[in-house]
Amino acid sequence: MTFSSRSVQAAGQPVSELMAEALAHPELISLAAGFVDQETLPVEITARAQQAAFANQDAARASLQYSNPQGLNELRDALLRQSCQWDDSGIPDQVSNENVVTTPGSNQLLYMLANILLDPGDIIICGSPTYFIFIGIVKNVGGETYGVAIDQHGMIPESLDDALSMLKKRGDLARVKAIYLVPYFDNPAGSTLTKERAGEIHEIANRYSEHNKIYVVTDEAYRLLDFNQTAQPSLWAGDRNLNHTIVVGTFSKSYSPGIRVGWGILPPELITPVNDVKGNIDFGSPNINQYIMYEVLRNGWLQEHVSKLCDHYQQKQNAMLDALDEHMSTIDHCSWWNPGGGMYVWLTLPEIIDSAFDKPLYQATKQAGAMYVPGHYCFPKQGEPVQHNTIRLSFGQQTPAKIAEGVKCLAMAVNSVLSIA
Ligand SMILES: Cc1ncc(COP(=O)(O)O)c(C=O)c1O
Known part of the structure; x- marks a missing residue:
């Protein structure tokens, strides 16, 4: 079967690889997925908004x-x-x-x-x-x-x-x-x-x-x-x-x-x-x-929701930053910054570490009980060189306790890979 060149160019998406990896290991603490927190999804607001949108037959029919x-x-x-x-x-x-x-x-x-x-x-x-x-x-x-x-x-x-x-x-x-x-x-x-x-x-x-x-x-x-x-x-x-x-x-x-x-x-x-x-x-x-x-x-329900969401995510972000401070700050050449928002912390490791799926760090992190997104997926093919020693950590989905545990697993894996490098 021969498909179009566009179809060939669409192949090899990291998202499929990342999803497959997450689905294959539900037992791991995933600091990988960019999912929003399940608990904070606005069920009541959405029900209210739908009721308001269906306030009369004409409006309801128009929306359908x-x-x-x-x-x-x-x-x-x-x-x-x-x-x-x-x-x-x-x-x-x-x-x-x-x-x-x-x-x-x-x-x-x-x-x-x-x-x-x-x-x-x-x-x-x-x-x-x-x-x-x-x-x-x-x-x-x-x-x-x-x-x-x-x-x-x-x-x-x-x-x-x-x-x-x-x-x-x-x-x-x-x-x-x-x-x-x-x-x-x-x-x-x-x-x-x-x-x-x-x-x-x-x-x-x-x-x-x-x-x-x-x-x-x-x-x-x-x-x-x-x-x-x-x-x-x-x-x-x-x-x-x-x-x-x-x-x-x-x-x-x-x-x-x-x-x-x-x-x-x-x-x-x-x-x-x-x-x-x-x-x-x-x-x-x-x-x-x-x-x-x-x-x-x-x-005005969006502002109401966003302000709750920000409090919630800030606690998770703090849990991740505290855990990084506790477990990674003693490892030379590890760095990150406080994003102050969003859902991600970007971690740079010593240059001798490669974070890819098929390299020792990823395997060791999985064995310890956690997973992450290898940073190399996020680098354009031209221009600045790919930094293989980087990781995207997401604090969106897990609880603060799980985030702390996940970061601890990652730090253990980094230490074990460095000890044999
Ligand atoms: C930077 C950025 N842009 C766009 C999107 C796409 O979001 P959606 O299609 O759900 O609006 C995402 C999703 O993760 C994102 O991180």
Whole structure:
């Protein structure tokens, strides 16, 4: 059987490998899965919101019908208001709900954007490391990801400038179509971009837009999971007319992944291409779920939920950081930072350790009773070298006690691998 080259390019997804590993070992403490906490899923709020959406027969029937492929108008208005709360100036004149599209989770929008922006061989610049599913999406359409160094404060503008300058010298600048950022409490590294760096990245994107526009994609999946609740402004605060910024959002982490409601806020020239592709895929995201999320927003139930969620996750994050301090701080060349939000801690181990599935550390960690995501999955194939000595730890799913136990298992495994290295 011969399938298309796109199908071949989709093969070898880490997510299948990771899922298979998790399913094969239910007895292990998984610090791997990026699942949200089961206990905090908003059952009562969702029941209330559905009742509100079904308040009368007409509204109920409307929610059960096909609707505007671009998404529910009232929800798109609410999403726009929520996204541009940066100061008193409100929604910019040039932007309206016409710029907003709803999608069944943000992954669909990322996939559509890759299809719209990339021809085979085109490049998207990403953090090194970055959200590994996005690396697969780009590969699926024949594009390439190019990794730029990050630290605790997000992508490093000087490294971005160096990378673009090198790609220009190499004659590949016209192939660069976008810079992909996860600017808040990112997956996998838990880094958050500073306002200063965001401004520099906008400037660099503009400066190198010589052949075509280089878009800045801001994937805001973890924006609301800010344990200090400081209401992070969206990155498009630095590009209010949406000249080159594409906002990608989702309720998966702040509310429920099962509700499958995500959204995009798009520069004007991208609205038609996104609607065209969406028209081919599903001509509209699940309508009833959009009505439910509209009620959740309209009644202020999202803020209520998010503030509880942040308290809850902060306890789990603290359990992980305390356990790392207790068990790993005595091991030379181990490092991590406090993400202050999101669901992940990024751990760097001594360089002689390789964290891959088929290497001694992973096997020893499993024997001790825990599992993690090997960091190498999160590195683009070009640009900054892959750091095989890294690990993504998730504190989303386990209880604080299990998190502490899991980290202890990992530290035992690191010590045992180092003792025979
Ligand atoms: C950075 C990032 N973006 C996007 C997504 C996709 O989320 P969804 O499709 O559930 O909205 C995830 C999910 O883990 C993520 O971590």
